[in-house]
Amino acid sequence: MKVVLKENVKGIGQKGEVKEVKDGYAMNFLIPQNKAVAATGGNIKQAELMQEKNKENREKEIAEAKKLSKNVEGKKIVMQAKAQKEKLFGALDANDIVEALKKEGLSVGQGKVKTEVKIKKLGEYDIVVEWDGDVKANFTLLVEELK
Numbered sequence: 677m678k679v680v681l682k683e684n685v686k687g688i689g690q691k692g693e694v695k696e697v698k699d700g701y702a703m704n705f706l707i708p709q710n711k712a713v714a715a716t717g718g719n720i721k722q723a724e725l726m727q728e729k730n731k732e733n734r735e736k737e738i739a740e741a742k743k744l745s746k747n748v749e750g751k752k753i754v755m756q757a758k759a760q761k762e763k764l765f766g767a768l769d770a771n772d773i774v775e776a777l778k779k780e781g782l783s784v785g786q787g788k789v790k791t792e793v794k795i796k797k798l799g800e801y802d803i804v805v806e807w808d809g810d811v812k813a814n815f816t817l818l819v820e821e822l823k
Contacts, residue, residue: 677696677697677698677699677702677703677714677715678694678695678696678697678714678715679694679695679697679702679706679707679712679713679714679715680692680693680694680712680713680714680715680719680720680722680723681693681694681695681706681711681712682710682711682712682713683711685706685711685712688706690730691726691730692723692726692727692730693723693727694715694720694723695712697712702714737807737808738808738810738811741807741808741811742811744782744783744784744805744807744813745805745807745811745812745813746813747782748777748782748784748805748813748815749813749814749815750814750815751780751782751815751816752815752816752818753773753776753777753780753815753816753817753818754818754820755768755772755773755776755817755818755819755820756819756820756821756822756823757798757819757820757821757822758821758822759797759798759821759822762797762798762799763796763797763798764795764796764797764798764819767794767795767796768794768795768796768819769791769794769795770789770790770791773789773791773803773817774788774789776817777789784805784807785807788805788806788807789803789804789805790803790804790805790806791803791804795817795819797819798819798820798821799818799819800816800817800818800819801816801817801819802814802815802816802817803815803816803817
């Protein structure tokens with residue numbers, strides 16, 4: 677049975693796509709859960725319009741991400757934290773780094789900062805901000821002792 681997905685469904689497809697699924701899966705799960713509708717002529721046209729709109733939105737998101745990445749790329753952000761003998765009193769996580777970026781006037785959004793290691797000591801760390809798989813920016817985070 678062909679269906680038009682009304683939202684992203686893991687393992688099936690993205691919102692607005694027309695997909696062929698088993699009849700029972702469509703009738704017992706996708707349609708009752710309001711995740712899809714039957715692929716009729718009108719629904720397919722609506723899906724095509726939705727995909728076109730999604731493509732435009734995606735292009736805008738990528739342009740915005742590239743603009744933000746230029747602002748972050750190569751920066752050196754200084755962050756202060758409580759420490760004793762080079763060890764922090766708690767690990768810094770991505771949310772702490774996002775807050776440090778906000779204090780510098782750089783808004784990157786939650787869930788975009790990727791760290792290779794947990795930050796538990798004073799020092800310099802290379803941090804990656806990843807908006808989409810394609811748009812990334814690297815910056816240096818210097819963690820100093822709070823005085």
